[in-house]
Amino acid sequence: MNKLIVALLLTLNVLSVFGKKPEKQLFYVGTYTSNGGKGIYLCNFENGSGEISLFEIFEGIGNPTFLKTSDDKNFLYSVTEKQEGNVSAFQIDKNGKLIFINDQSSHGKGPCHVDVSADGKFVAVANYGGGTTALYPVAKNGSLLPATSVIVNEGSSIDKSRQTKPYAHSIKFSPFGNRVFSADLGTDQFNIYSLEGDKLVQSGQKFAKLDPGAGPRHFDFHPDGETIFVIGELNSTITTFKMVNQNWEKQQVISTLPIDFKGTSYCADIHVSGDGKFLYGSNRGHNSIAVFEIESNTKQLKSVGFVLVEGDWPRNFALSPDGNYLLAANQKSGNITVFKINNKTGMPEFTGKEIKIPAPVCIEFL
Numbered sequence: 001m002n003k004l005i006v007a008l009l010l011t012l013n014v015l016s017v018f019g020k021k022p023e024k025q026l027f028y029v030g031t032y033t034s035n036g037g038k039g040i041y042l043c044n045f046e047n048g049s050g051e052i053s054l055f056e057i058f059e060g061i062g063n064p065t066f067l068k069t070s071d072d073k074n075f076l077y078s079v080t081e082k083q084e085g086n087v088s089a090f091q092i093d094k095n096g097k098l099i100f101i102n103d104q105s106s107h108g109k110g111p112c113h114v115d116v117s118a119d120g121k122f123v124a125v126a127n128y129g130g131g132t133t134a135l136y137p138v139a140k141n142g143s144l145l146p147a148t149s150v151i152v153n154e155g156s157s158i159d160k161s162r163q164t165k166p167y168a169h170s171i172k173f174s175p176f177g178n179r180v181f182s183a184d185l186g187t188d189q190f191n192i193y194s195l196e197g198d199k200l201v202q203s204g205q206k207f208a209k210l211d212p213g214a215g216p217r218h219f220d221f222h223p224d225g226e227t228i229f230v231i232g233e234l235n236s237t238i239t240t241f242k243m244v245n246q247n248w249e250k251q252q253v254i255s256t257l258p259i260d261f262k263g264t265s266y267c268a269d270i271h272v273s274g275d276g277k278f279l280y281g282s283n284r285g286h287n288s289i290a291v292f293e294i295e296s297n298t299k300q301l302k303s304v305g306f307v308l309v310e311g312d313w314p315r316n317f318a319l320s321p322d323g324n325y326l327l328a329a330n331q332k333s334g335n336i337t338v339f340k341i342n343n344k345t346g347m348p349e350f351t352g353k354e355i356k357i358p359a360p361v362c363i364e365f366l
Helices: 002-019
Strands: 024-031 039-046 052-059 067-069 075-080 086-092 098-105 111-116 122-127 132-137 149-152 168-173 179-184 189-196 199-201 207-209 216-221 227-232 237-244 247-255 266-272 278-284 288-294 301-308 314-319 325-330 335-341 348-356 360-365
Touching: 024 067, 052 348, 067 111, 067 360, 075 098, 075 111, 086 111, 086 122, 122 179, 132 168, 132 199, 149 199, 179 216, 189 216, 207 247, 216 266, 227 266, 237 266, 247 301, 278 301, 278 314, 288 314, 301 348, 325 360, 335 360
Parallel strands: 111 168, 168 216, 266 314, 314 360
Antiparallel strands: 024 039, 024 360, 039 052, 067 075, 075 086, 086 098, 111 122, 122 132, 122 168, 132 149, 168 179, 179 189, 189 199, 189 207, 216 227, 227 237, 237 247, 266 278, 278 288, 288 301, 314 325, 325 335, 335 348
């Protein structure tokens, strides 16, 4: 009987521990070391108060601008954004500290985006300056093997200052199958690949086209698996694509800026809320987060409003794992600001909390 009581108490204790939301979350920050950053920053985020504190800085990495962790949180991958770029692999220890494993050439100038497949077996990189994308198999220890696919994009578009050649700006593995997507700012194309073995292959619909001069930069998937939202850097819009008869078709284009805004602004990052009800996009210049409600059936976007980011040049932002907060990385003002999200309206509200980090470019929660 005593053993049974002890066993029951232990079970209740375990359930009480795992049933609680974690009070602290760790997140990494990628920075421009060429603009004052020191490397990859590891920070603590308090779920209750919204406070951020610096935990550690991992130095010696040049311009680790974009970061991505594997789904099992055992590894982190970072681009090194420079003329002849690299992509690096790190092991994550139990405290979140990074241990360098190896790196590989990014096969293009200015790598700016990296993603990891859900099973952790592949890493993909987009090279802005080179207009190329590359795929890398991942060994069991998290190390990057040599690239098995290097795609050289072709084409141009109407903006003679920004679109004279391809500029691959992001790449992501679909969470709903073996597709891989990549936005190319220079060609106004949203490129579509299949992951076949260890290769990226284009077959069937090779790309979906955005409006001329849109400059597609980043994108995000709706949880329904049939809708993708692409943010256009150059014309400050969000384009909605839906799967129709096995093809991705353009459904809606909506501005990310207020009607009366007359200044210069460029879009950057985009995220769908975990429940699929709201969409957020960042405006650099207007220095705001645009908020949209997603209609449940049609997935049409309706503007809800804008919130100023309390900083300059929101290059990237992230939603906290519980969906209650939005953290904005303001590159030019060197600060990360914290907003509490109203779950009914979707609107973020500034908490007054922030942390100073030079040239923050990417926020990646562990």
